[in-house]
Amino acid sequence: xxxxxxxxxxxxxxxxxxxxxxxxxxxxxxxxxxxxxxxxxxxxxxxxxxxxxxxxxxxxxxxxxxxxxxxxxxxxxxxxxxxxxxxxxxxxxxxxxxxxxxxxxxxxxxxxxxxxxxxxxxxxxxxxxxxxxxxxxxxxxxxxxxxxxxxxxxxxxxxxxxxxxxxxxxxxxxxxxxxxxxxxxxxxxxxxxxxxxxxxxxxxxxxxxxxxxxxxxxxxxxxxxxxxxxxxxxxxxxxxxxxxxxxxxxxxxxxx
Amino acid sequence: xxxxxxxxxxxxxxxxxxxxxxxxxxxxxxxxxxxxxxxxxxxxxxxxxxxxxxxxxxxxxxxxxxxxxxxxxxxxxxxxxxxxxxxxxxxxxxxxxxxxxxxxxxxxxxxxxxxxxxxxxxxxxxxxxxxxxxxxxxxxxxxxxxxxxxxxxxxxxxxxxxxxxxxxxxxxxxxxxxxxxxxxxxxxxxxxxxxxxxxxxxxxxxxxxxxxxxxxxxxxxxxxxxxxxxxxxxxxxxxxxxxxxxxxxxxxxxxxxxxxxxxxxxxxxxxxxxxxxxxxxxxxxxxxxxxxxxxxxxxxxxxxxxxxxxxxxxxxxxxxxxxxxxxxxxxxxxxxxxxxxxxxxxxxxxxxxxxxxxxxxxxxxxxxxxxxxxxxxxxxxxxxxxxxxxxxxxxxxxxxxxxxxxxxxxxxxxxxxxxxxxxxxxxxxxxxxxxxxxxxxxxxxxxx
Numbered sequence: 001x002x003x004x005x006x007x008x009x010x011x012x013x014x015x016x017x018x019x020x021x022x023x024x025x026x027x028x029x030x031x032x033x034x035x036x037x038x039x040x041x042x043x044x045x046x047x048x049x050x051x052x053x054x055x056x057x058x059x060x061x062x063x064x065x066x067x068x069x070x071x072x073x074x075x076x077x078x079x080x081x082x083x084x085x086x087x088x089x090x091x092x093x094x095x096x097x098x099x100x101x102x103x104x105x106x107x108x109x110x111x112x113x114x115x116x117x118x119x120x121x122x123x124x125x126x127x128x129x130x131x132x133x134x135x136x137x138x139x140x141x142x143x144x145x146x147x148x149x150x151x152x153x154x155x156x157x158x159x160x161x162x163x164x165x166x167x168x169x170x171x172x173x174x175x176x177x178x179x180x181x182x183x184x185x186x187x188x189x190x191x192x193x194x195x196x197x198x199x200x201x202x203x204x205x206x207x208x209x210x211x212x213x214x215x216x217x218x219x220x221x222x223x224x225x226x227x228x229x230x231x232x233x234x235x236x237x238x239x240x241x242x243x244x245x246x247x248x249x250x251x252x253x254x255x256x
Numbered sequence: 257x258x259x260x261x262x263x264x265x266x267x268x269x270x271x272x273x274x275x276x277x278x279x280x281x282x283x284x285x286x287x288x289x290x291x292x293x294x295x296x297x298x299x300x301x302x303x304x305x306x307x308x309x310x311x312x313x314x315x316x317x318x319x320x321x322x323x324x325x326x327x328x329x330x331x332x333x334x335x336x337x338x339x340x341x342x343x344x345x346x347x348x349x350x351x352x353x354x355x356x357x358x359x360x361x362x363x364x365x366x367x368x369x370x371x372x373x374x375x376x377x378x379x380x381x382x383x384x385x386x387x388x389x390x391x392x393x394x395x396x397x398x399x400x401x402x403x404x405x406x407x408x409x410x411x412x413x414x415x416x417x418x419x420x421x422x423x424x425x426x427x428x429x430x431x432x433x434x435x436x437x438x439x440x441x442x443x444x445x446x447x448x449x450x451x452x453x454x455x456x457x458x459x460x461x462x463x464x465x466x467x468x469x470x471x472x473x474x475x476x477x478x479x480x481x482x483x484x485x486x487x488x489x490x491x492x493x494x495x496x497x498x499x500x501x502x503x504x505x506x507x508x509x510x511x512x513x514x515x516x517x518x519x520x521x522x523x524x525x526x527x528x529x530x531x532x533x534x535x536x537x538x539x540x541x542x543x544x545x546x547x548x549x550x551x552x553x554x555x556x557x558x559x560x561x562x563x564x565x566x567x568x569x570x571x572x573x574x575x576x577x578x579x580x581x582x583x584x585x586x587x588x589x590x591x592x593x594x595x596x597x598x599x600x601x602x603x604x605x606x607x608x609x610x611x612x613x614x615x616x617x618x619x620x621x622x623x624x625x626x627x628x629x630x631x632x633x634x635x636x637x638x639x640x641x642x643x644x645x646x647x648x649x650x651x652x653x654x655x656x657x658x659x660x661x662x663x664x665x666x667x668x669x670x671x672x673x674x675x676x677x678x679x680x681x682x683x684x685x686x687x688x689x690x691x692x693x694x695x696x697x698x699x700x701x702x703x704x
Contacts, residue, residue, distance in 0.1 A: 053653050054652075054653065055649055055653075056645075056649060057645075057649075076652065077649060077652040077653045078652045078653070078654075078655050078656060078657055078658070078661075080653075081652070081653055081654055081655035082655045087653055089650065089653075092650070093644075093646055093647045093650040094647075095647060095650075095651070095664070095665065095668055096609075096668045096669070096671075096672045097667065097668030097669060097670065097671030097672035097673075097674075097675065098664055098665075098667070098668045098671060103651075103654075103664070106656060106660065106664065107651075107654035107655050107656060108655075110654075110655040110656050110657070110660065111655040114655070146668070146672070146675075163654065167654065167655070
């Protein structure tokens with residue numbers, strides 16, 4: 001029995017400002033799975049995350065990416081989000097003047113509307129939000145603050161996870177959500193992500209470090225180097241990387 | 257040159273007529289002050305863009321238009337039904353209304369004032385209790401330096417008078433509404449207002465300029481504000497003049513020891529508008545929040561010049577001005593902060609952020625810090641630019657359409673300022689006004 005394929009990336013080449021960064025990425029993610037994409041700095045991890053979310057600054061040169069059987073590259077960022085793709089940003093953006101509550105409700109309603117579901121009023125929305133706030137250990141003072149404005153690095157990361165909890169995507173890509181978090185914050189964030197897993201959803205953790213994987217057990221670990229996945233394996237691979245560093249896999253990279 | 261001289265002559269001649277009839281009954285000190293002010297105007301004339309303070313704003317259209325002095329005698333043709341939608345103070349507000357510069361008692365609602373609180377026409381105050389007004393009038397707005405303040409003082413006749421005696425905490429908003437009826441011929445009014453909040457008193461005042469119709473007219477307003485020791489004043493100013501109108505206005509404030517002034521100027525209207533805010537932190541421990549916003553479209557031009565004068569130590573001033581400038585509009589911000597010798601432990605912060613919604617929109621932002629003390633904390637920052645592409649993408653990645661995302665970022669510029677307004681009902685009402693204006697703008701944008 002095989003679970004439903006959510007994301008299928010084949011020979012993906014992409015770059016920014018004429019520089020090719022991804023040089024043939026292959027990746028298949030099925031419902032219920034947790035994938036970790038690891039790799040040294042500059043290997044293309046964040047580029048992969050941004051390209052999948054539809055950042056208009058990046059250009060796909062060849063290859064394909066399918067999400068739920070649809071050509072992802074033909075979809076605008078908002079269409080991807082409405083279809084159930086979510087990227088937790090490595091560097092979340094501050095939105096001055098707009099409260100977290102208003103932003104979250106607008107986003108949720110945009111997604112609900114696209115699915116023919118009824119939009120939620122402020123009161124209904126706040127009712128549902130209570131529980132999500134509890135998950136990440138926040139009181140409701142955070143929802144009346146402007147989005148990420150004046151938030152610490154850790155608060156911004158937590159806020160991404162709050163959005164994840166509210167929007168309940170089918171595929172969550174977490175771009176270095178663990179970096180910049182202290183141990184306690186990392187635990188909370190990782191446990192929340194773990195709790196939010198559903199049989200019909202999948203998680204892709206993009207990370208430089210092993211430590212988040214001690215809280216969320218990945219089914220697959222991939223090593224990205226030089227714009228391609230040079231090695232894939234189970235959770236043991238992550239441990240091996242932790243012990244040996246990236247050099248030994250980097251050396252195994254096929255010569256272009 | 258003859259033309260400029262002519263414009264001065266026109267006002268001097270108008271002054272002679274004014275001084276000769278309607279204004280003849282004034283006390284001698286006021287008559288003298290008016291004479292001195294018109295003499296000063298005759299010396300100064302209208303400013304030109306060669307003057308640093310007026311570099312970005314040409315008042316030539318004002319100088320060249322033959323405005324007649326608004327008589328404002330007939331206020332009866334404005335109905336409460338017309339006025340109601342233009343008010344923002346809510347049901348509990350005390351309301352003092354002026355039509356084309358003249359007090360309109362039938363539109364005003366001043367019942368229920370107690371404990372010596374006064375909200376009335378300045379003309380009435382001058383008649384009834386000239387000494388009280390005299391203590392403050394023209395003390396904070398020096399007409400020597402400004403031709404517009406000089407003209408306003410020369411034609412000083414009516415405006416609002418708000419007085420909250422020492423120790424009185426008055427919690428109802430006091431709304432001052434200046435309505436322009438915008439008739440067929442261009443008229444000018446010179447509303448002069450005085451807001452006095454004495455030692456330890458508290459008040460919330462809204463100063464609002466609105467128009468009943470489109471039309472060419474000029475409002476040349478001066479408002480003087482005195483906040484006594486330990487007093488707190490929350491002063492909102494909403495400028496919604498007609499899109500063809502001119503407004504030149506000055507708010508002069510002086511603050512006593514440990515006082516708090518929170519001043520919120522919002523400029524939405526006028527074809528050509530200039531607002532000068534000059535505040536003096538004249539007692540130690542005083543705190544000023546100057547929290548303003550302008551939203552411009554079409555070919556509107558709006559200029560804010562602010563001067564915050566730290567004259568005493570241990571004072572704080574936090575200034576925030578955000579501008580949204582669309583189409584061919586032009587926003588100007590000049591923020592000067594003076595820290596006088598001895599004004600140690602000054603804590604001053606100034607930011608001016610401008611959002612340009614079109615390639616033809618323009619914003620000029622100039623901070624000016626003059627610091628003559630050494631133990632101070634002063635920061636300033638200004639930005640001018642289009643919508644942030646990264647922020648747009650971030651919002652879109654959460655499912656919002658590009659239009660919704662752009663609207664949200666734009667509204668955020670206003671909401672950031674609105675969020676600092678302490679009075680909940682007023683904030684919500686002003687939020688409604690700003691949202692409606694933004695919605696108008698985007699509809700207009702689609703039409704174009």
